[in-house]
Amino acid sequence: MPPKLAFDVDYWLPDPRLDGLVSGYHRYAIEPAAGERHRDVFFPGWANMRFHVAGEHWRVRLGDDSFDVPRTALFGPTSKAGYSEGASGIVVGAGITPLGWYRLNRGDAVGFADRIAPLAELIGSEAAPLATAAAAPREDIKARFDTIFLRLLDQPRSDEARVAQVHRYLMDPGQGGVAEMAARLGLSHRTLNRVARAAFGFGPKLLVRRARFLRSLMALRGASASTWASRIESSYYDHSHFNRDAQEFLGMSPGEFMRLPKPLNDASARLRMQILGAPAQALLHPRLTEPARASKGSAGRHTDGDSVRPLDS
Template sequence: MMKTALEGAVAIHFYRPSPELAPYVSTYYLTEVNLDQDGSVEDWLHPEWANLRFTAQPCLSSALGNAPLQALPETIFTGPTSQSAHFVIEGRARVWGVGLLPAGLARFVAAPASDLADRIVPVAPGGPLAPFVRIGAKVLTGKRDPAGEAARIDGFMLAVLAETRPSEEEARVRQAHAALINDDTTSVADLAAQLGMSSRSLERLSLRAFGFSPKLLLRRQRFLRSLAQFMLDPSLKWIATLDCQYVDQAHFVRDFRRFMGMSPSRYGALEHPVLRAAAQARAASAGAAVQALHRP
């Protein structure tokens, strides 16, 4: 395989949370970019659950969907997404992330998931994201220390856990999450039956806890199962990656355009210096190539 100009410039490290945090946090992850000051890496992130990201100095520009790129502050929160996130990381940069599972969003963030869905929000005092305001100051010391930083993130999140209470719906949210990521769950009616809920009650729970309707979430899971296969093995043709729930390739292409804002062929032709490295590292560390396939 021909080497690209960016090969070796990006490193991704994943760390698992303490057992007490496992129902709420998927992983902690560090993206390191090692380029000249005027260099940058660009990529397109697939839909995910919520994520907190922070760095010591501004180096990240991003936008959801087809919106123009915007420079972001040091600490940001991205709600659950149903669109691709286009991003650029500049120079020599280190960006930490905390992946929040749906139960974690419900426990740590004082807002329904639907209020934060498909949004990138600066973390500021006094709002629903207030518990995360000081995470950068508590974790980053100016010295490169990935394992130590991961341990401090874990300590920070354990303190937030101790200061918060589980939501009244936490057990139901975790049950719904497990059913949602089950490959055998094929329809909203099937999901409602597994949970013993009416379709209307399921719709309300889905918006509050997951940010989107159950129909869209099932469609997103089907799409991400296919995309994950390609990210782990880019030599595959798209037809070889299709989830068994797809009727044909045209069905998959419609979903691809809906979630990524481009065709599969265009996406496949682009370099993915961050996402390919992340898929391999995440699969090895956490057992799933993308966050939304992570089993709670």
């Protein structure tokens, strides 16, 4: 039986003016049993800014690389699941979409792909006010983040339409491969590759495969293993093809991943679906021009185990 763990998970929708640029705000507060370390997992996804506002340091493994996470950190876009290990603490964060990255910074996302680095490497002195906002009382975090991100992301770039087109294509379960993407979007292969690496962090072929894999993985959650073959996307040749992708993106088989104790990941997926609209950040649809999703509510919280009041800010 896994060690007893107390935790809170909070998610907030950003200001509607940030829709399509910031995927959401989150706050994790965890308290493992005395003397225990907490281990959990992040799905492959887009970039995140994360602030360790209380507790001891933590480590995250991405594929073969391990990182001591800075207090004020940038998690670049990832093609690998992130396996974390830490003690008690509070982490607050903001997810940045590919379009948000493209607008925020002129540097290509590929330079931060599958990396964890000090946030100042990306935004310099702007990292400090975000860290201060993350350390605010829980009820103030969203408003403070909104104020800063509205300022940081208020200047569109002239060629953002291409980024949005690529993103919409990736979210379509019926999409084909890279050649079809280039043809449907009216882009040369060279331009498509440049846009993908600049805003998304990876080449278009890997992005198509990652999106397909994550949609299929989410379809398996809570399902009997005997039904898995009928739940994965039809573009997989067979179940062994899906298993090979699982080894690449998760570092283990789908069955091993499903059996892995990951209470924070499971709670986050449920709450993200309820509040933000998809169980994984990389599956959120770009919505820059659509109305705010007020009908879903603007905030949500999951609490499990004993109280985490000693950690609360």
